[in-house]
Amino acid sequence: VAPRPVLEKLNIGKQGADLCCSPVTQMFVAAYFAERERDGEPTWQTYVNQLVGLYTRRRDAMLEALAESFGEHARWTEPQGGLFVWVTLDERIDTTDLLALARESEGVAFVPGRAAFVDGRRGASAMRLNFAGVAEAEFREGVRRIGRAVREQLSLLGSLSGPVQAPARGSAQAQDDAGLADVVALPRRGEAPPGRAGVNNSGDR
Amino acid sequence: MSRIAVLKGGRSLERVVSLRSGAHVQQALQRLGHEVTAIDAGPELVEQLKAARAEVAFIALHGRDGEDGTIQGVLEAIDVPYTGSGPAACVCCTDKALAKHLMRAAAIPTPEFRFLRETAIKELGGGAAVADVERQIGFPMVVKPAVGGSALGVKFARSSAQLPGALVGALSYDSTVVLERYVRGRDLAVSIVDDAHGEPQALPVVEAVPREEEFYDYESRYEIGMTTFVCPADLPPETTARAQELALEVYRVLGCRGLARVDLMLEAEREELWVLETNVVPGMTETSLLPQAADAAGIGFDQLVEMVLASASARAASGVW
Numbered sequence: 001v002a003p004r005p006v007l008e009k010l011n012i013g014k015q016g017a018d019l020c021c022s023p024v025t026q027m028f029v030a031a032y033f034a035e036r037e038r039d040g041e042p043t044w045q046t047y048v049n050q051l052v053g054l055y056t057r058r059r060d061a062m063l064e065a066l067a068e069s070f071g072e073h074a075r076w077t078e079p080q081g082g083l084f085v086w087v088t089l090d091e092r093i094d095t096t097d098l099l100a101l102a103r104e105s106e107g108v109a110f111v112p113g114r115a116a117f118v119d120g121r122r123g124a125s126a127m128r129l130n131f132a133g134v135a136e137a138e139f140r141e142g143v144r145r146i147g148r149a150v151r152e153q154l155s156l157l158g159s160l161s162g163p164v165q166a167p168a169r170g171s172a173q174a175q176d177d178a179g180l181a182d183v184v185a186l187p188r189r190g191e192a193p194p195g196r197a198g199v200n201n202s203g204d205r
Numbered sequence: 206m207s208r209i210a211v212l213k214g215g216r217s218l219e220r221v222v223s224l225r226s227g228a229h230v231q232q233a234l235q236r237l238g239h240e241v242t243a244i245d246a247g248p249e250l251v252e253q254l255k256a257a258r259a260e261v262a263f264i265a266l267h268g269r270d271g272e273d274g275t276i277q278g279v280l281e282a283i284d285v286p287y288t289g290s291g292p293a294a295c296v297c298c299t300d301k302a303l304a305k306h307l308m309r310a311a312a313i314p315t316p317e318f319r320f321l322r323e324t325a326i327k328e329l330g331g332g333a334a335v336a337d338v339e340r341q342i343g344f345p346m347v348v349k350p351a352v353g354g355s356a357l358g359v360k361f362a363r364s365s366a367q368l369p370g371a372l373v374g375a376l377s378y379d380s381t382v383v384l385e386r387y388v389r390g391r392d393l394a395v396s397i398v399d400d401a402h403g404e405p406q407a408l409p410v411v412e413a414v415p416r417e418e419e420f421y422d423y424e425s426r427y428e429i430g431m432t433t434f435v436c437p438a439d440l441p442p443e444t445t446a447r448a449q450e451l452a453l454e455v456y457r458v459l460g461c462r463g464l465a466r467v468d469l470m471l472e473a474e475r476e477e478l479w480v481l482e483t484n485v486v487p488g489m490t491e492t493s494l495l496p497q498a499a500d501a502a503g504i505g506f507d508q509l510v511e512m513v514l515a516s517a518s519a520r521a522a523s524g525v526w
Contacts (some may be wrong), residue, residue: 092370097377
């Protein structure tokens with residue numbers, strides 16, 4: 001999966017860390033990968049297929065929940081893999097502050113975008129939402145609550161500075177986030193890589 | 206020897222610091238020969254205090270509950286003497302809008318400010334008043350949640366365009382915000398401890414020096430590791446004296462007791478001192494400012510803890526809360 005020079009470095013790092021895996025562990029892994037279903041398909045493949053189905057359904061549910069609760073107030077990635085959606089709000093909203101409000105008034109938490117950047121400053125108006133780890137009903141409720149907190153802040157912004165515009169593509173912030181989406185939106189195996197990654201301006205949809 | 210409950214932890218954003226403060230105080234009290242029970246303030250607090258048959262509570266809870274009068278109210282209800290300030294002083298110091306009004310009324314210099322409530326913005330058209338505040342205070346401006354023990358939610362606005370975002374950010378932490386003139390200069394802190402006669406004594410001044418001089422980056426000044434502390438601060442004697450005098454005045458005006466830390470700014474060029482805020486439960490960790498200042502005054506940590514403890518005993522003896 002990784003380019004050879006990277007693999008070599010990883011190998012050296014791993015050997016340095018644990019002096020190679022124990023033979024017993026290696027035997028477990030070898031046995032697992034050798035196992036097959038009745039129809040001859042490798043067990044691991046069946047498992048991966050199940051996960052792909054599950055995560056696809058959950059991703060679709062998450063995107064639907066976002067459209068319902070965030071609507072035109074945000075834009076978000078349409079991930080082609082992975083476990084997360086990257087949501088970007090009005091650039092005047094700092095999601096670290098939004099988290100404090102959401103936790104206190106809605107009893108819901110999420111990962112603010114700053115946590116995804118080494119400098120801890122970029123990604124200030126973004127958040128990372130996981131659609132893989134919890135049941136659909138739970139994250140739908142979570143998104144609903146975050147949506148309420150977002151609308152609360154947007155309404156305050158509106159009272160302070162007039163109607164709030166949907167986050168526009170092309171601002172410095174948006175470009176940063178689009179760059180990040182490029183990194184997370186990996187092509188599926190056997191598919192041509194996507195062009196520009198799936199950052200959606202919901203206004204276009 | 207007394208049976209002492211050290212209250213620490215709790216649910217505030219400063220829980221981690223509080224656990225360290227509490228552990229440090231606990232060790233000192235044990236060295237001093239007291240019978241100590243450490244309590245992580247939670248739903249069982251009152252039961253634990255009763256079970257420990259605590260004669261005195263040493264409050265090492267920072268921020269919410271510990272500093273805003275909540276714990277003090279509980280302790281008075283169950284008649285357990287405690288260290289530090291009473292509920293009224295706690296409320297005054299915790300609410301920056303209230304503290305600044307009280308300071309201004311007492312002619313203590315505090316940077317020019319206005320305050321706005323969320324309800325005023327939402328329901329009374331207060332948003333339209335923001336432009337007036339801009340004219341009165343000017344930029345750069347610091348926007349802070351009125352209540353909030355840590356630097357979270359403290360925003361810096363350089364221009365009108367940045368102000369709505371700063372206000373909404375600060376309002377995420379509290380329903381009242383203080384808009385304050387930004388004072389550029391040196392960060393000073395004066396800690397105060399009551400002596401054996403119950404008279405407040407100002408300790409040597411501590412200066413917080415940001416490692417990287419980012420004049421416009423207010424938030425980074427509060428990031429751990431971004432600041433070094435100098436004690437006693439390198440100041441002309443008259444400035445030190447004035448800072449201590451101001452801190453003592455604030456301590457009296459706000460009704461503090463036992464111990465407190467007053468944060469000030471020494472404005473660049475004008476060389477003027479401004480009081481920002483007062484902390485009624487200052488940090489008591491190995492690296493906290495109050496123990497450092499006490500150390501510079503020749504007061505070791507154990508002695509400091511004993512002095513703070515005496516404030517609780519004095520309160521119990523006098524019957525005055």
